[in-house]
Amino acid sequence: QISSVSLRRVLDSRGNPTVEADVLTESGGFGRAAAPSGASTGEYEAIELPANEAIANAREHAVPRLVDTVYAGDQRAVDGALRAADGTDNFSEIGANSAVAISMAAAKAGADVLGAPLYQHLGGAFRGDNFPIPLGNVIGGGEHAKDATDIQEFLAAPVGAPSVEEAVFANAKVHGEAGNILDERGIGAGKGDEGAWAPPISDAEAFEIMEEATSRVSEAVGFEIRFGLDVAATEMYDEDSDSYVYSDEEKSTDEQIEYMVDLVEEYDLAYVEDPLDENDYEAFAEITELVGDRTMICGDDLFVTNVSRLEEGIETGAGNSILIKPNQIGSLSDTFDAIELAVRNEYKTIISHRSGETEDTTIAHLAVATDADYIKTGTVAGERTAKLNELIRIAEDAV
Ligand code: PGA
Ligand code: ZN
Secondary structure, eight states: OEEEEEEEEEEOTTSOEEEEEEEEETTSOEEEEEOOBOSSOOTTSOOOOOHHHHHHHHHHHTHHHHTTTSOTTOHHHHHHHHHHHHOSSSOTTTOHHHHHHHHHHHHHHHHHHHTOOHHHHHHOTTOOOOOOEEEEEEEEOGGGSTTSOSSSEEEEEOTTOSSHHHHHHHHHHHHHHHHHHHHHTTOOOEEOTTSOEEOSOOHHHHHHHHHHHHHHHHHHHTSOOEEEEEOOGGGTEETTTTEEEOSSOEEOHHHHHHHHHHHHHHHTOSEEEOOSOTTOHHHHHHHHHHHOTTSEEEESTTTTTOHHHHHHHHHHTOOSEEEEOHHHHSSHHHHHHHHHHHHHTTOEEEEEOOSBOOSOOHHHHHHHHTTOSEEEOOSSSHHHHHHHHHHHHHHHHHO
């Protein structure tokens, strides 16, 4: 049984306060986890409260329902207690940041009691032995960096990598090679929130650099490296003019679809996340139909890890893959439900970090536990390498 839950404010990678939870059990189990935080958040995400407020409300409402009542290893009971304590359907009372931190910390305490690694506790004995392919953010802008590209993320996708370790290092090499190409072109670049280069260049130039960097590294390492995008198009979409606003032009929905399909064809993109506005299932369905199976059309702001939004996507044929972010929905149980629904309907799953992160490595375990196809967790910043290095350790442990 859970004997205590303590909550504190810690720093995230943007320097903002976020919620960290410690869960202790009577039998001596211990788990610690921290909530991440988004910048290009979806309209339908669970609600992140200011850390102070989330902590105070969770202490008042959630902690008494957990302590001396619920087993840490009984994830459904933990998350049920969090839901009951909150009483809303979007965690706006105790905050999705408190909820997800407690939910993940309880899972770790449950694993600790069993003496099992977290991926084993969450995935069980019948987990498969696949490893997720890491998508690595190489160049970006959008909501993650000012005066950089319009498209938020250009991601390396080392689809041919023979092991998770080689995939992780390939992504780091692509990031390094993109830096070299920027140097060759005399372009200075800082970095965005996730550690991607944030140069003052057009999207067209970013495509050129990605193509060059991935092909150079692919040749060097001897396996296929494709690339993909997170367009985060909800942030570009302007409702009043019903158009997608780029630095130098505006596109109608039809033009946006055509542009995306052209990019997929020209660059053989492996992955396109949120190419359209989060409310436009119909346009998502159209683009999914047009690009075929070789390219993942992924819903992030569209689905927000939410079972009912994914159900609507399945009905309408919107997307063929889903981004999974536990803090978008607020608990691990809800996260698992979304993954299960996706897998049953042949949607690929991509477990993801947020732009504001901590050293917490829960998502690496979640990706392995659920046999996720991909994990999106940056490339070379410390809070990102924490997850990637954990994946390397898990791979070594699990073979
Ligand atoms: P966010 O960005 O964490 O700022 O929402 C990541 C993403 O959009 O995938
Ligand atoms: Zn996204």
